[in-house]
Amino acid sequence: MQADTLLNVENLTVRFAVKRGGGWGRKSYLYAVDDISFQIRRGETLAIVGESGSGKSTTALAVARLVPTHSGKVELDDEDFLGLEDEALRKARTKIQFIFQDPYSSLNPRLRSEKIVREPLDSLKTVPEEERQAIVDRLFKAVGLRKEQQRLFPHQFSGGQRQRIGIARALATQPDLIICDEPVSALDVAVQAQILNLLRELQGEFGLTYLFISHDLGVVQHMCDSIAVMYMGKIVEHADRLNLFNNPLHPYTAALLSAVPSVDKARREATKRILIPGDPPDPINPPKGCRFANRCPVAEARCNETEPPLRDVKGGHRVACHLVSDDAKSPL
Amino acid sequence: MSEPLLKVENLRIELTTRDGIAPVIDNLSFQLDAGENISFVGESGCGKSMTALGIMGLLPDRIGRIASGSIVFDGEDLTQASEARLKEIRGNDISMIFQEPMTSLNPVYTVGEQIAEVLRRHQDLGTSQAWNKAIELLDAVQIPNPKARVSDYPFQMSGGQRQRVMIAIALACEPKILIADEPTTALDVTVQAQIFDLLRDLQAETGTAIMLITHDMGAVAEMSERMIVMYAGRKAEEGRVDEVIEHPRHPYTKGLISCVPHIMKTLSKERHKLTEIEGIVPSLREFGRDTCLFAARCDMVEERCRSSRPDEAAFGSTQKSACWRAKEV
Numbered sequence: 001m002q003a004d005t006l007l008n009v010e011n012l013t014v015r016f017a018v019k020r021g022g023g024w025g026r027k028s029y030l031y032a033v034d035d036i037s038f039q040i041r042r043g044e045t046l047a048i049v050g051e052s053g054s055g056k057s058t059t060a061l062a063v064a065r066l067v068p069t070h071s072g073k074v075e076l077d078d079e080d081f082l083g084l085e086d087e088a089l090r091k092a093r094t095k096i097q098f099i100f101q102d103p104y105s106s107l108n109p110r111l112r113s114e115k116i117v118r119e120p121l122d123s124l125k126t127v128p129e130e131e132r133q134a135i136v137d138r139l140f141k142a143v144g145l146r147k148e149q150q151r152l153f154p155h156q157f158s159g160g161q162r163q164r165i166g167i168a169r170a171l172a173t174q175p176d177l178i179i180c181d182e183p184v185s186a187l188d189v190a191v192q193a194q195i196l197n198l199l200r201e202l203q204g205e206f207g208l209t210y211l212f213i214s215h216d217l218g219v220v221q222h223m224c225d226s227i228a229v230m231y232m233g234k235i236v237e238h239a240d241r242l243n244l245f246n247n248p249l250h251p252y253t254a255a256l257l258s259a260v261p262s263v264d265k266a267r268r269e270a271t272k273r274i275l276i277p278g279d280p281p282d283p284i285n286p287p288k289g290c291r292f293a294n295r296c297p298v299a300e301a302r303c304n305e306t307e308p309p310l311r312d313v314k315g316g317h318r319v320a321c322h323l324v325s326d327d328a329k330s331p332l
Numbered sequence: 333m334s335e336p337l338l339k340v341e342n343l344r345i346e347l348t349t350r351d352g353i354a355p356v357i358d359n360l361s362f363q364l365d366a367g368e369n370i371s372f373v374g375e376s377g378c379g380k381s382m383t384a385l386g387i388m389g390l391l392p393d394r395i396g397r398i399a400s401g402s403i404v405f406d407g408e409d410l411t412q413a414s415e416a417r418l419k420e421i422r423g424n425d426i427s428m429i430f431q432e433p434m435t436s437l438n439p440v441y442t443v444g445e446q447i448a449e450v451l452r453r454h455q456d457l458g459t460s461q462a463w464n465k466a467i468e469l470l471d472a473v474q475i476p477n478p479k480a481r482v483s484d485y486p487f488q489m490s491g492g493q494r495q496r497v498m499i500a501i502a503l504a505c506e507p508k509i510l511i512a513d514e515p516t517t518a519l520d521v522t523v524q525a526q527i528f529d530l531l532r533d534l535q536a537e538t539g540t541a542i543m544l545i546t547h548d549m550g551a552v553a554e555m556s557e558r559m560i561v562m563y564a565g566r567k568a569e570e571g572r573v574d575e576v577i578e579h580p581r582h583p584y585t586k587g588l589i590s591c592v593p594h595i596m597k598t599l600s601k602e603r604h605k606l607t608e609i610e611g612i613v614p615s616l617r618e619f620g621r622d623t624c625l626f627a628a629r630c631d632m633v634e635e636r637c638r639s640s641r642p643d644e645a646a647f648g649s650t651q652k653s654a655c656w657r658a659k660e661v
Contacts, residue, residue, distance in 0.1 A: 218593045
């Protein structure tokens, strides 16, 4: 592990008990996040991308201890975050904060916006009471809201402004890590740019580290230093931004990238659409081999037999595919 | 020149709100040829969906009405047509697919029944004929094993499959115009790509004209030949897609294109700050004023933008922009 690692996630697994499939009173489980490991360096942004049901949001929730973890380790600043209890947990919670997807339902409609931003300070009690108002004032300024707007209720704000309140709330406890779960996908395109620029400015100003969950590869490309691609609860590829976008190795990543419509004529002409027909397999009974094999255009017999481990190839690229060579050549 | 399939002229749609009457569509004119693919882009609240509902005759009862202008479809003015005639046209000659494949299907009927209903209503097919045709249609929209899936209920299908069923219903009577209102917004990118492929193939086969409503410039570039940019109920810009993207002539179009981080062919190391369009779309109260409604958010604004509504300036044979300073953009 490198010295400047802020978040270290090892073998994280989250499973949910489901009714169907067990039989005879046995429980069966859906492994939403299945044995994944990654690290984020201080001050950087890691994106987790994937389609709905891939487990990216569950990963985010598990890291913040908002869903119970089945097994694995989450270390923040070399401190085991999952093992903390009571007072120690409350203290540690100030270090991880969350920005939610939907700015309409994630703010309490009965509270004035100043109270919403102040709430983490009040409940985590890390700052003396008399200093809290000054912090709220500073935060409103930092996210581009006016002081007189502190008295307003959420419904009096536009979607973009509400997301700014959500961001101010996340910043209140001076966290090290902010988890952004699809922070702009509920916003109009023109407003998205405002929020994305704000997030990057704040990152520079406060030295924040982001775990960024998104399905929008354009946004991810703009915001993140490295990207992990998830498919059915597994990380299938993990690389830095330039490597992943310029040289996608896993067939799923390549298919995902080729599906994004583009305004760049050169890119449209250069991209060959990689078709992945069908749907992902049943997550309750995942196949024993590679989980992507049934849709993969280049799958071989061994793909259905053994599950490919996530391994290092050239250039700091990690990929889980039998067919990728060690010198990082795509099988496609 | 032959008559276009659809010709909308000086259309004005008014909504009655608490603050009085607001023109949600203000003096909109455009044409659509048979087999053509046109896109409507803009933020929410700019009148894209209202245009579609106006053409379909589905404006909200008692609140919305077509105040003036005409919608001539195949030589017939739809604004003058009776409700009975509109019912004949809807789903038969003009049909629509909606954004939410989850909520636009009826949960208590099988998908086959919902496809067959359209066929019985408009094509006078018998029960079993319609059912067989429904199976064919499911096959056409590439749902595997259509014979078995035809008796499925919507909840048994994935989002992408439900949207395919919607397309099957919309295309059942081989309409001349298909209006697709954000058909892929709720779907994953790989599914979106499949739906776009499907729409393109079906269009090539049946010669249906498609009106795509979207906010995604990438989707526009991928799908359409022509585009119309809407802002606050008015047409901001119109033109061929490649021309408009290459050189937008309206500051709003320019902003819409550059405010989104696009994936380019080769990614560069540095990342520029995204262009922001300050502020938000004006509220309905401000619609209809004799000014440029984009003035408050525009970085090229000058005095006359605030005092009078800009005329349309033409560039080349197809591109038009409603901006006083269009030449300088």
